[in-house]
Amino acid sequence: MVNKKKILLVNPSCLDARILGEDAQIVPIGLYYIGALLRENGFAATIFNLADIRQDPVKAFKKHITTEQPDVIGFSVINANRWNAMESAKAARLIKPDVTIVFGGPAPTFLADHLLTACPDIDFIVAGEGEITFLELVTLLENNDFGSFEKINGLIFRKKNALFKSPPRQPVEILDTLVHPSKYFTYQHLAMSRGCPGKCTFCGSPKFWKISSVRSHSPEWFADEIESLVKGGITHFYISDDTFTMDKQRVIEFCTLIIKRKLDITWNAISRVDV
Incomplete structure (x- = not known):
């Protein structure tokens, strides 16, 4: 089965340039796991590495969004790249107002309240291990099932002007x-x-x-x-x-x-x- 939603997974750029690129400029392995699971389930998932773009990564991101027009964008966020993630999320919302924006990774897991307040463009936060939570989320979006988000473990989002946190996602055992x-x-x-x-x-x-x-x-x-x-x-x-x-x-x-x-x-x- 081939699903219609186009999903873009993004590794944002760090606030300050790194001396060595073998850590900060490399796409986190978690994005590859998520991308592979999405593709295995019929979703058109691609990965865009903003951390490898030294000159104006937000400009490069805008160009990419304008060309690709993704339906869902997932950002892998740590403290060092959270500013670029928020700037990119804002840019994506202006270019494609109906896009679904998801933050995941260590920073959103620990700072969900702060990031959802500081960046109103975020729709969902995937807390902790992300493969199954992200797949369940995009599956609901694909099926236009907008009333079942609360049933997804490991998900944080706004609900009636308050923050809703579902039960934690249990780690993949095997x-x-x-x-x-x-x-x-x-x-x-x-x-x-x-x-x-x-x-x-x-x-x-x-x-x-x-x-x-x-x-x-x-x-x-x-x-x-x-x-x-x-x-x-x-x-x-x-x-x-x-x-x-x-x-x-x-x-x-x-x-x-x-x-x-x-x-x-x-x-x-x-x-x-x-x-």
């Missing part, structure tokens, strides 16, 4: 059940797991995932993803788990599969010195 993003997209940043057992006060990860346990893809799933991307021409990968080396046996199994499949790649990962 990550291997998610669609392989490489089926529809090419990229370099991956994550084998979600979550962190640490409780560092400076880090938003524990509260964002809302559970202390770490969920992981199987080594086979992860190796399949990399092999698919290698066939698409990618040879270096950034593995951005909070604690990639925590499960040593899983990492060894993954590396063994890479060797067995003779994948000529290089990679680097994020971890901790004490695990």
Whole structure:
């Protein structure tokens, strides 16, 4: 089944220029997961990376919106790019008044009240893990079912001049059940797991995932993803788990599969010195 709604997923530009582009200028892996799930379910989903545009990203965004005319725009928002996200949302509303604007990611999850007040152009906020919540939302929009938004867990929106927050979305228990993003997209940043057992006060990860346990893809799933991307021409990968080396046996199994499949790649990962 092919759905009619055109969906644009956006990685906004940071307020200040970054010295290195391998973090702030790269599309978050979450957008690829969401985009892949949408495409798997018949939606025309594309990704636009504003963070990679150094000169006037809002101007580039306006041009893109005018050309593509999306029905739904989803922004992946952190504190560093929230201003560009709000400016882009305002621009989109002026160009296409009936567009549905959705914010998701760490900043909207923690600052929903602030962002909905500061940016009246936002229609919905997806809190926490976004794949299932976003899919359920666009499915209701596709079916013109505007009276059932309250039934979607993990959704925040205005209702009768007040803020409505549905119950939290439960995390996906088995990550291997998610669609392989490489089926529809090419990229370099991956994550084998979600979550962190640490409780560092400076880090938003524990509260964002809302559970202390770490969920992981199987080594086979992860190796399949990399092999698919290698066939698409990618040879270096950034593995951005909070604690990639925590499960040593899983990492060894993954590396063994890479060797067995003779994948000529290089990679680097994020971890901790004490695990």
